[in-house]
Amino acid sequence: MDKTLNISPAPADAPAASCCNSTCGAVPLTSAPTPIEPAGLHRYRIANMDCASEESEIRRALEPIAGVKQLRFDLGQRTVSLAAEPAELAAAIAAIERIGYKPQPLGESTMATPGAHGERDGHEHAQVESGIPRLIGALVVAVAAEAVAFFAPETAVLKGVQMLLAALAIFLAGFGTYQKGLSALKAGRLNINALMTVAVTGAFVIGQWPEAAMVMALYAIAEAIEARAVDRARNAIKSLLDLAPQDAEVQQAGGQWQRMPTAAVAIGAIVRLRPGERVPLDGVVTAGASAIDQAPVTGESVPVDKTVGDEVFAGTINQNAALEFRVSALATDSTLARIIHAVEEAQATRAPTQRFVDRFAAIYTPGVFVLALAVALLTPWLMGWTWMESVYKALVLLVIACPCALVISTPVTVVSGLAAAARRGILVKGGVYLEQARSLKAVALDKTGTITEGKPKLVDTQILREGAGRAMVARVALSIAGRSDHPVSKAIAAGLAADAGASDVADFEAVVGRGVQARLDSMPYVLGNHRWIEERGQCSPAIEALLKQHEQSGRTVTLLADDAGVLALFAVADTIKPSSRAAVAELQALGVMPVMLTGDNQATAEAIGHEAGIEQVRGNLLPQDKLNAITEMQTRYGPSAMTGDGINDAPALAKADIGFAMGGAGTHTAMEAADVVVMNDDLQRLPETIRLSRRTHAVLWQNISLALGIKAVFLVAAVFGNASMWMAVFADMGASLLVVFNGLRLLRSKERS
Numbered sequence: 001m002d003k004t005l006n007i008s009p010a011p012a013d014a015p016a017a018s019c020c021n022s023t024c025g026a027v028p029l030t031s032a033p034t035p036i037e038p039a040g041l042h043r044y045r046i047a048n049m050d051c052a053s054e055e056s057e058i059r060r061a062l063e064p065i066a067g068v069k070q071l072r073f074d075l076g077q078r079t080v081s082l083a084a085e086p087a088e089l090a091a092a093i094a095a096i097e098r099i100g101y102k103p104q105p106l107g108e109s110t111m112a113t114p115g116a117h118g119e120r121d122g123h124e125h126a127q128v129e130s131g132i133p134r135l136i137g138a139l140v141v142a143v144a145a146e147a148v149a150f151f152a153p154e155t156a157v158l159k160g161v162q163m164l165l166a167a168l169a170i171f172l173a174g175f176g177t178y179q180k181g182l183s184a185l186k187a188g189r190l191n192i193n194a195l196m197t198v199a200v201t202g203a204f205v206i207g208q209w210p211e212a213a214m215v216m217a218l219y220a221i222a223e224a225i226e227a228r229a230v231d232r233a234r235n236a237i238k239s240l241l242d243l244a245p246q247d248a249e250v251q252q253a254g255g256q257w258q259r260m261p262t263a264a265v266a267i268g269a270i271v272r273l274r275p276g277e278r279v280p281l282d283g284v285v286t287a288g289a290s291a292i293d294q295a296p297v298t299g300e301s302v303p304v305d306k307t308v309g310d311e312v313f314a315g316t317i318n319q320n321a322a323l324e325f326r327v328s329a330l331a332t333d334s335t336l337a338r339i340i341h342a343v344e345e346a347q348a349t350r351a352p353t354q355r356f357v358d359r360f361a362a363i364y365t366p367g368v369f370v371l372a373l374a375v376a377l378l379t380p381w382l383m384g385w386t387w388m389e390s391v392y393k394a395l396v397l398l399v400i401a402c403p404c405a406l407v408i409s410t411p412v413t414v415v416s417g418l419a420a421a422a423r424r425g426i427l428v429k430g431g432v433y434l435e436q437a438r439s440l441k442a443v444a445l446d447k448t449g450t451i452t453e454g455k456p457k458l459v460d461t462q463i464l465r466e467g468a469g470r471a472m473v474a475r476v477a478l479s480i481a482g483r484s485d486h487p488v489s490k491a492i493a494a495g496l497a498a499d500a501g502a503s504d505v506a507d508f509e510a511v512v513g514r515g516v517q518a519r520l521d522s523m524p525y526v527l528g529n530h531r532w533i534e535e536r537g538q539c540s541p542a543i544e545a546l547l548k549q550h551e552q553s554g555r556t557v558t559l560l561a562d563d564a565g566v567l568a569l570f571a572v573a574d575t576i577k578p579s580s581r582a583a584v585a586e587l588q589a590l591g592v593m594p595v596m597l598t599g600d601n602q603a604t605a606e607a608i609g610h611e612a613g614i615e616q617v618r619g620n621l622l623p624q625d626k627l628n629a630i631t632e633m634q635t636r637y638g639p640s641a642m643t644g645d646g647i648n649d650a651p652a653l654a655k656a657d658i659g660f661a662m663g664g665a666g667t668h669t670a671m672e673a674a675d676v677v678v679m680n681d682d683l684q685r686l687p688e689t690i691r692l693s694r695r696t697h698a699v700l701w702q703n704i705s706l707a708l709g710i711k712a713v714f715l716v717a718a719v720f721g722n723a724s725m726w727m728a729v730f731a732d733m734g735a736s737l738l739v740v741f742n743g744l745r746l747l748r749s750k751e752r753s
Helices: 052-062 086-098 108-112 114-151 156-186 192-205 209-234 335-347 352-382 387-400 404-423 431-439 447-451 470-481 487-496 530-535 541-552 580-589 602-612 623-636 647-655 668-673 685-720 725-748
Strands: 041-046 070-074 079-083 103-105 247-251 257-261 270-273 283-287 290-293 304-306 323-327 426-428 442-446 452-463 506-511 515-520 523-528 556-562 565-576 593-597 616-618 640-644 658-662 676-678
Touching: 041 086, 052 070, 052 086, 079 086, 086 103, 114 156, 114 209, 156 192, 156 209, 192 209, 192 387, 209 725, 352 387, 352 685, 387 685, 387 725, 404 426, 404 431, 404 685, 404 725, 426 431, 426 685, 431 658, 431 685, 442 447, 442 623, 447 452, 447 565, 447 593, 447 602, 447 640, 452 470, 452 487, 470 487, 470 515, 470 523, 470 556, 470 565, 487 556, 487 565, 523 530, 530 556, 541 556, 541 565, 541 602, 565 602, 580 593, 580 602, 580 685, 593 602, 593 623, 602 616, 623 640, 623 647, 640 647, 647 658, 676 685, 685 725
Parallel strands: 442 593, 442 640, 593 616, 640 658, 658 676
Antiparallel strands: 041 079, 041 103, 070 079, 247 257, 247 270, 270 323, 283 323, 290 304, 426 676, 452 565, 506 515, 515 523, 523 556, 556 565
16 A cells, blocks of 8 residues: 655645546546656556446456556546556557557646646537537437327338437437447447447337437436536546636846746746735745635635745635745645645545445446346246347346446545545545544544644743842843744743843853853843753752742743842743644544654653643654554554654654644655645644544445445336336436435535534
8 A cells, every 4th residue: 555645745545536428528637737657657548438347447458468567547537557668568558459448648748738638628528518419309309209109100100200210319319328338348348338238229129219219318318417417526626726826926037027827937936926816836935924824725714824934835815915935836846736636646546445346346237237138038938928028128127237326436425525625624645544534443643743833932931039020031031042043042032022122142152951141231141951050059949849840741941040040930832732632532522542652751741641631641752662652552442543743753654554644844754654644734634534534434335325225126126017228227327316416415515524
């Protein structure tokens, strides 16, 4: 299982929804630029590869060829990529052609050009739209044939009229179906097109002309409706791409500003952004300050303040002031483009339910076909039916044998779930992880940057010398701490900045492992740790008690002293995120055990764990210790996840059943090792993911039950009742539409899943 898909921002198994129908438009999931394939990987477009069963046929045809080193399918864009030497590559193409498909090579320009997919989208959409009048005409002609058969007397002339009208309706509605059906039969494949070809031809041969025409017309119209419905799932991520503007206002060499396509903007260019505009590219702010609505990328509901040095992401919205930023990534490599590409890649990873459905469908369709043959050949002797009656019932069974509703039930649901997660700032790298999240029994949580903010803050100031003014102490500490680059000194300076102003200091010196010292108003001061104050002989039992109290609370204490003694105490802590306690409570409510794993000391870890509501806390852990802890959790609890953001978390993220990386604060290594990336660092996205996984699983099995239940009813009705062919078409295509729209419910949900 590949767990190293790179979705981190630059200088940041369920196939795409598909159907088994001949007119199903191959609308790619998104028109995002597809990265150029790795060297040696050849990419082909297969226009008539419509559904997972056809992908499986191509896969089976290629697997016996030993020289095919790598094989990757993208049903959303109807492409297959494979790595092979020239001789084996030719053999692979020949094998694909032998089973009735026509692979068309795609060059690098096709893969990398943003407009290529959009143009193909428009062309194929236009093809579907232009076919609607033809399908309506076919239905009208089929109804006319039924009317002649029902109302007119049975004369040779009128029978000839029925036959001609039926033939015309079948030609108008079924040309594409017959074309693909004959190819499938020639290759020995039993897909929906092959079954419909046999069924309609059989009905026509036995004289059921109006019904044959009506079946083909209804089937063609129903599959066109289904194709449009499926496109909603395919295009679920495409709306994200539309968030990024197609042009940007870029500073030219002479200093003037000019609008130009984002695809032409180079890294390092300066872009100007006006209030209310969307950010066209990833970059770093160089001038101005404003609030940015990052919801489209990270799912954050509250705008984030940005100033010089802060990152901005393509597709986010500038709220209230002009900004200038330096471009840090090309349009094809923005965080938004990588999210879209990662979700596309995720759809190529088949979920467990999808694999089960594919295996079942591979048995079900031939089984029903054999049953239809048995009904046609044996029931005249066994049941006393006429040959005509037996053949007709067999033809009805062929229509019911289509596994379309069953096969389509899983990818539409999984794609909808992946898209729903992406819209919430949760990037799931595969349908397999979306399904597996529901079964998690324990989640390991890193402390720094995951439960806590990852940035130390001044949380307490205590004046320890009677008569020392708070304003004077704040001014001295701010003046000295402001000269230091140490994270603790920076936290003290930031915390005091609102209460005092800094003064110039003299003889500033940083003492390694101790703190800093300087002279202010000719007086010497030190701002140091417990050890330094002890070495200066300025500690006392009262100060020791205070220090112990703060350290037990997980705080780092710094003391301000002059030659006469200690003036004040400053407590700095990595504060817990506002969402952490709620997230832990939600995990526990879902029956998932939260466990903290951290490299920090045990006392600090327990203090933070207690504040977050976590009972099981393990501190002083090295990366190998975290890895061992995940193994222990898997043995003790069952399926376990790891959540982290640092390089030291990467081994545990890779080992866990599901790895969650905090995307905003996380390192590239952590995000590459993880299976799920939380783009806004909100820990509440973990229980959201688990709830979404459970809802997705429920919808999956609802769809499978619907598809199989309707099939079972009509199988019985076809053999022992009076089910007709057009009723079977309604049942089959109705089931397909039901499962598609049921799967799309995941997209419409407004709640925190």
